[in-house]
Amino acid sequence: MLEPSNNNELPPIPAKRYFAIGEVSDLCGVKPHVLRYWEQEFEQLEPVKRRGNRRYYQRNDVMLIRQIRALLYEQGYTIGGARAHLQSDDAKDDSGRTKQVIHQMIGELEDILEILK
Secondary structure, eight states: OOOOGGGGSSSOSOSSSOOOOHHHHHTTOOOOHHHHHHHHHTTTTTEEEEGGGGGEOOHHHHHHHHHIIIIIIIIOOOOHHHHHHHHHHHHSSHHHHHHHHHHHHHHHHHHHHHHOO
């Protein structure tokens, strides 16, 4: 598993509509039980639940989980502090999330460029 400080080493997010909890766990470097706990703590994190109460995360959920992970593991926020930070970001333009999406896209485009070469 990835060390908490290695958020830049997370794998790129595939171009899919829905992700199972195991996939999200691998993409974000967080165990499934932690993801279920974060659902209770962060109201912004609401995966789609289908038959059998299975969770399906969308791309924006994965990006949010990566942001929560960075706040908690890299920046040293508490759960309450991270929750307050995310709520304040919801009130204003979230440039951090936008930057994260841009960096993710750049990484994916660089990977595509290498494949094409």
